[in-house]
Structure formats: structure tokens, C-alpha cells
Amino acid sequence: GAVVSQHPSWVICKSGTSVKIECRSLDFQATTMFWYRQFPKQSLMLMATSNEGSKATYEQGVEKDKFLINHASLTLSTLTVTSAHPEDSSFYICSAPLAGGFFGDTDTQYFGPGTRLTVL
Amino acid sequence: LAKTTQPISMDSYEGQEVNITCSHNNIATNDYITWYQQFPSQGPRFIIQGYKTKVTNEVASLFIPADRKSSTLSLPRVSLSDTAVYYCLVGDSRDGVSGYSTLTFGKGTMLLVSP
Numbered sequence: 001g002a003v004v005s006q007h008p009s010w011v012i013c014k015s016g017t018s019v020k021i022e023c024r025s026l027d028f029q030a031t032t033m034f035w036y037r038q039f040p041k042q043s044l045m046l047m048a049t050s051n052e053g054s055k056a057t058y059e060q061g062v063e064k065d066k067f068l069i070n071h072a073s074l075t076l077s078t079l080t081v082t083s084a085h086p087e088d089s090s091f092y093i094c095s096a097p098l099a100g101g102f103f104g105d106t107d108t109q110y111f112g113p114g115t116r117l118t119v120l
Numbered sequence: 121l122a123k124t125t126q127p128i129s130m131d132s133y134e135g136q137e138v139n140i141t142c143s144h145n146n147i148a149t150n151d152y153i154t155w156y157q158q159f160p161s162q163g164p165r166f167i168i169q170g171y172k173t174k175v176t177n178e179v180a181s182l183f184i185p186a187d188r189k190s191s192t193l194s195l196p197r198v199s200l201s202d203t204a205v206y207y208c209l210v211g212d213s214r215d216g217v218s219g220y221s222t223l224t225f226g227k228g229t230m231l232l233v234s235p
Contacts, residue, residue: 004163032220043207043225044164093163097220108154109223111163 002028002098006112013084014120021079021115023094029074030096034109035067038091050077084119091116123147124208129230138195140229142208145189151211151221153184153191158205158228167206168193195231203233 003026013019023033031052036044048069049057056069066088068080081088095109125143132138144153152171156164168175170182170191181194195202205228211221 006163034222036225043227046222046224049220049222091161095163095223108152108166108169110166111156114161114163116161 002026002096002110004030004094004096004110004112006092006094006115008115009113010116010118012118012120015085016083018080018082019084019117021081021092021094021117023077023079023096023112025075025096025110028096028098030077031074032097033071033077034095035069035077035079036093036095038093038114044093047079052077081117084117086119089117089119123210123224124226126206126208126226126229128227129232131232131234132198133234134199135197138198138202138231138233140193140195140206140208140231141190142193143190144208144210147188147210153182153188154209155180155182155191155193156207156209158207164207198231198233200233200235203231205230 005024005026007022011019033050035047037047038044046059047062047067048059050069050071052071052074058064066082068082071077091114093111093114095111097109123144123146130140152169154169155167157167158164168177168180168182170184172184172188175182183192207225207228209223
């Protein structure tokens, strides 16, 4: 299957600092990537859809000024958690569809390994 | 609101076949059904995808009845390493820019395989 990587795999930061998480599609181009957040013992929650060349689409309740998304290229999307606070501590996961969208049907999403963010 | 319903948990023993059923009564005509596996502190891993009837790959089979309102993931001869959370998903709303389906994860099924 397609490979999606994330960097870093874990990060610990002080409250008030900003943290950038990278999501890369390693062997395919991803014009669209998705960012999820997962709290302990809970399911994944979609935060935003990142499209290369356009502004990200945020889900209801997700602050776009706090979670900055930049789809810099066809293989890279970044999520920056600005002024992080302890309540932002979570497991952040990105995904990218290999094909599909308006041009196909299946649009299977491949997920990165996740980034564990701990804000002290 | 998740579009799928699965059992919260299942228990099995090594070597047994495990069948996890998912209900998706409101599945849309163009929706595929996809199953993912997630281990703690890892991203979900794609297992299998299907549209109708039966799909089989090297790790699982997926059975979809004609009305497509449910699907069953079948794991043959499970091992301890199959202990994980299994998610059944169908497409959600479509992103207006790309056309890709967004996914709404339900609670999944926690499968515990014992020796």
C-alpha cells in the first residue's frame, strides 16, 4: 500500500509554544490530505482537509487560527499548533488518499503513523 | 454522527476465525466500505475495501450482502497480534475542492485475542 510518513513521531513542548507536524506522502502525490486528532481511548476525529493550492477546510469546532495548515507541495502538508496548551495534548494523525476524488470512486485513505503531542 | 454501527468489543482465541459485522443502513450508492485496523499509538492501517458481494485479500475477507446495509469483516485464524481496534467506514461528505470523501470514525470494535 501507499506510504505516508509523519514527523516528528512525538514532541513535548511548553505551554504557549508552537509546534509543527509534517505529513508526507512518500511514493505518491497527494493533492489532498486529512488531519485527525485522537484523544486517549477515543476514536479519530477529523480536524481539517488540506488541499494543495487552496485554503484548508476545517471541521466545525476546530479553530483555524490555532491549527494552521499549509499544503506546501504535492507530497507535504504541515499542521502547526500555535500557542499550544495542555488541552491540545493528543495524538495527531494525517492521511492521504491514493486516488479517487472527483476522478475516481474508491479514494482509499492511507494513514501516517501519528504524532504524539504532549504540552506541559 | 457516525454512519456505521459496530460491536464495541469482541473476544477470541488464537487460531479461531473472527467475524465483525458492521451496520451502515444509510450507505449511499457510490460509497465503498472500508475497514481499518489500529494498534495503540499508531495510525490506522488499511485492511480491505469493497463495494458489493465478496472481496478477499491476503489478510481478510469482506462480505457485503446485496442491499449493502451491512458488511462483515472475516479474519481467518487470528493470532495474538491481531488484537487491535477495527473500524468500519463508509464515505461521508465530499470535500468540495477535491471530491474526496471525508471519513467519520465510529468507536470501532476492540478485538482481544487470547492464547
